[in-house]
Amino acid sequence: MLRAVATAQPGIFALGTMSHAYLELDKRQGADHRELVGLVASLREPRTTIGGVNLVAGFRPELWESVAPGTAPAQLTGLTQPVVGPGGYTLPATQHDVVIWLTGASYDVVFDVSRGVVSALSSLATLAHEMVGWPYHRDLDLTGFIDGTENPTLVDAAKAAIVESGVPGEGGSVLLLQQWEHDAMQWDALPVAQQESVIGRRKADGEELDPKPKTSHVARTDQDEFGKIFRRNIAYGTLTRHGTIFVGFSADRARLDAMLDSMIGRGGAPADRLTAFAHALTGAYYFVPSIEALAALAAADQRALNDQRALTT
Numbered sequence: 001m002l003r004a005v006a007t008a009q010p011g012i013f014a015l016g017t018m019s020h021a022y023l024e025l026d027k028r029q030g031a032d033h034r035e036l037v038g039l040v041a042s043l044r045e046p047r048t049t050i051g052g053v054n055l056v057a058g059f060r061p062e063l064w065e066s067v068a069p070g071t072a073p074a075q076l077t078g079l080t081q082p083v084v085g086p087g088g089y090t091l092p093a094t095q096h097d098v099v100i101w102l103t104g105a106s107y108d109v110v111f112d113v114s115r116g117v118v119s120a121l122s123s124l125a126t127l128a129h130e131m132v133g134w135p136y137h138r139d140l141d142l143t144g145f146i147d148g149t150e151n152p153t154l155v156d157a158a159k160a161a162i163v164e165s166g167v168p169g170e171g172g173s174v175l176l177l178q179q180w181e182h183d184a185m186q187w188d189a190l191p192v193a194q195q196e197s198v199i200g201r202r203k204a205d206g207e208e209l210d211p212k213p214k215t216s217h218v219a220r221t222d223q224d225e226f227g228k229i230f231r232r233n234i235a236y237g238t239l240t241r242h243g244t245i246f247v248g249f250s251a252d253r254a255r256l257d258a259m260l261d262s263m264i265g266r267g268g269a270p271a272d273r274l275t276a277f278a279h280a281l282t283g284a285y286y287f288v289p290s291i292e293a294l295a296a297l298a299a300a301d302q303r304a305l306n307d308q309r310a311l312t313t
């Protein structure tokens with residue numbers, strides 16, 4: 001007999017969308033974990049051939065584990081403590097209970113669905129933090145460098161990002177979500193050659209420097225050393241305050257932890273020079289379960305309701 005395969009949430013791989021929203025929610029005091037997961041699992045994104053919105057749902061690992069024990073990677077936890085480098089440089093821990101990532105062709109539809117989601121969950125959870133992201137000149141981040149060059153291709157991305165079948169959490173993924181604010185004035189004042197040595201790539205075409213400086217971002221996060229991840233970073237903000245929403249998916253949290261440690265100089269190696277020009281304002285780990293694991297927990301009455309009515313206002 002064929003074994004059922006767990007399917008990753010497809011929004012993780014839905015490239016090319018122009019508008020993004022990240023909603024991080026906290027469970028209301030006294031709200032039942034099972035009910036909250038059930039309600040999130042029964043959210044349905046509106047689907048038309050042209051104007052659809054992708055919805056990816058994730059949970060604080062401990063919350064998911066309390067509802068569906070043994071179905072997340074073993075020992076997976078949220079970001080419970082700030083990560084502090086030897087000189088005191090700190091990556092904050094701002095863990096929430098639920099994350100909903102919405103992407104669509106334009107912000108009007110993403111906005112409507114965001115509002116629908118927050119309202120649908122309002123009896124059990126409140127919106128704690130929201131971010132709106134937009135692609136900057138197709139594939140640049142706000143440092144002006146091409147971001148994503150070393151991302152695995154879609155064929156390999158699933159291997160990097162999705163827990164393999166046969167182990168706890170199969171078809172799911174570990175998401176690290178962080179808001180990094182850039183120090184734009186300081187960065188812009190840096191000559192391009194120095195910016196290139198900070199990133200470890202050429203600004204014009206993304207070509208890797210040979211040799212790449214030890215303190216460069218690509219050296220401090222080298223996937224040949226730390227393992228592969230799949231990034232969906234996006235720009236956010238206004239002229240005065242802006243930066244990068246780091247959206248990293250991995251089959252294994254340890255790879256992301258090792259990259260963070262390496263970036264801030266924990267473990268002996270020199271820190272990533274990029275951390276002098278950007279600082280994290282938020283940080284959390286979420287478990288993004290497979291479609292099947294989610295569907296199994298969807299509230300039955302909500303399922304029927306949402307099949308008839310999408311979440312647009």
Ligand code: HEM
Nearest residue numbers: 141145146147148149150180218221222223244259260278
């Ligand atoms: C301000 C925040 C960040 C910015 C602006 C940024 C930007 C970039 C850029 C421009 C590159 C080079 C092009 C590419 O290969 O994609 C890159 C590479 C990379 N970044 Fe970041 N990044 C940020 C934070 C992070 C964080 C927090 C992590 C990990 C936890 C990370 C992991 C990686 C990895 C794995 C690579 C590819 C390294 C390789 O194997 O060559 N980045 N990033």
